[in-house]
Amino acid sequence: MADKTAEKPARTQGDPLRGNLDLLILSVLAGEPRYGYLIQQKLEEDSGGMVSVQAGTLYPILHKLEAERLIRSRWERTSGRGRKWYELTAAGRRRLVQQAQQWDEYARCLRKLLSPVLDSAPRPAEA
Amino acid sequence: MADKTAEKPARTQGDPLRGNLDLLILSVLAGEPRYGYLIQQKLEEDSGGMVSVQAGTLYPILHKLEAERLIRSRWERTSGRGRKWYELTAAGRRRLVQQAQQWDEYARCLRKLLSPVLDSAPRPAEA
DNA sequence: GCCGATACATAGACTTGCTATATATCGACG
DNA sequence: CGTCGATATATAGCAAGTCTATGTATCGGC
Numbered sequence: 001m002a003d004k005t006a007e008k009p010a011r012t013q014g015d016p017l018r019g020n021l022d023l024l025i026l027s028v029l030a031g032e033p034r035y036g037y038l039i040q041q042k043l044e045e046d047s048g049g050m051v052s053v054q055a056g057t058l059y060p061i062l063h064k065l066e067a068e069r070l071i072r073s074r075w076e077r078t079s080g081r082g083r084k085w086y087e088l089t090a091a092g093r094r095r096l097v098q099q100a101q102q103w104d105e106y107a108r109c110l111r112k113l114l115s116p117v118l119d120s121a122p123r124p125a126e127a
Numbered sequence: 128m129a130d131k132t133a134e135k136p137a138r139t140q141g142d143p144l145r146g147n148l149d150l151l152i153l154s155v156l157a158g159e160p161r162y163g164y165l166i167q168q169k170l171e172e173d174s175g176g177m178v179s180v181q182a183g184t185l186y187p188i189l190h191k192l193e194a195e196r197l198i199r200s201r202w203e204r205t206s207g208r209g210r211k212w213y214e215l216t217a218a219g220r221r222r223l224v225q226q227a228q229q230w231d232e233y234a235r236c237l238r239k240l241l242s243p244v245l246d247s248a249p250r251p252a253e254a
Numbered sequence: 255g256c257c258g259a260t261a262c263a264t265a266g267a268c269t270t271g272c273t274a275t276a277t278a279t280c281g282a283c284g
Numbered sequence: 285c286g287t288c289g290a291t292a293t294a295t296a297g298c299a300a301g302t303c304t305a306t307g308t309a310t311c312g313g314c
Contacts, residue, residue: 017146017233017271018145018146018270018271018300018301019145019146019269019270019271020237021270021271023241024237024240027240027241027243027244030243030244031243035292035293036292036293037291037292037293046240047236047237047240048236050232050233050236051236051240053271054271054272054273055292055293056271056272056273056274056275056296057270057271057272058293059293059295060270060271060294060295061270061271062293063294079279079280080278080279080280080291080292081277081279081280081291081292081293082278082292083291083292083293084292084293096244097244100241100244100245101245103237103241104238104241104245105177106177107238109174109175109177109178110147110151110174110230110234111231111234113154113173113174113178114150114154114227114230114231116154116157116158117154117157117223117224117227118227118231145269145270146270146301146302148301148302149301162261162262163261163262164260164261164262180302181302181303181304182261182262182263183263183264183265183302183303183304183305183306184301184302184303185262186262186263186264187263187264187301187302188301188302189262190263206310206311207260207261207309207310207311208260208261208262208308208309208310208311209261209262209309209310210260210261210262211261211262
């Protein structure tokens with residue numbers, strides 16, 4: 001297995017991303033409507049390559065969010081493969097705010113729990 | 128305080144805790160050796176009730192961490208049911224630091240992604 | 255004796271996210 | 285013209301993480 005291409009770290013275990021993909025996707029749609037492929041790219045771009053959602057992960061989530069009436073879609077069939085544009089509903093925007101605040105609250109809590117560890121070894125400094 | 132029993136919010140979905148239990152458990156053991164029941168209580172106490180790990184979740188994780196040589200156990204059979212004390216190994220401490228830093232890095236990234244949402248609606252105001 | 259707290263353990267189910275695969279259009283390259 | 289890569293959506297099957305429910309065992313209070 002020669003790794004000529006940049007490896008995507010498989011987000012299977014110990015990955016802090018688990019459980020927050022819904023939130024991230026909603027937040028990407030908060031700015032403006034986008035279609036799936038754009039969401040994928042925007043997310044990867046905005047996170048500096050830290051968040052990379054696979055297509056097989058993304059589309060099922062979009063379907064689920066639409067079934068929950070948190071997002072709404074319409075097809076665009078001008079050229080090429082065809083694009084399904086998604087936008088937030090009012091309920092989706094409320095959910096986004098609520099989940100974001102809940103995450104923030106949790107993150108502060110966890111940050112405090114981890115502070116002894118993070119303070120004593122803030123980074124592998126070359127000192 | 129009208130309620131007799133404090134309800135534990137079931138952490139089934141949409142909960143940001145998912146995916147970080149290993150890390151939390153390692154961090155609790157960083158201070159000093161503890162046995163399972165103590166870990167459970169310490170975690171709930173330190174987080175102000177925000178993190179409550181069920182016994183059926185905790186013990187499998189402890190077994191997994193021990194199988195990975197990240198923690199080490201020894202039985203204490205003085206009285207009562209018997210207690211299994213756990214402590215971090217050197218590898219466990221390294222893993223803790225590494226995972227904590229990884230989480231922190233991720234949390235900063237996510238915080239930035241969510242900043243438009245969190246800034247525009249910092250708290251649920253009744254408007 | 256029974257109940258609740260302490261204390262550890264396992265089984266089964268459910269959610270989440272990944273990999274692999276399929277479909278479809280288009281431009282580039284040979 | 286055929287294949288490859290990028291664009292673009294979709295589904296199936298699997299693995300991992302966590303929950304609920306249950307079982308075992310000791311002890312103190314009523």
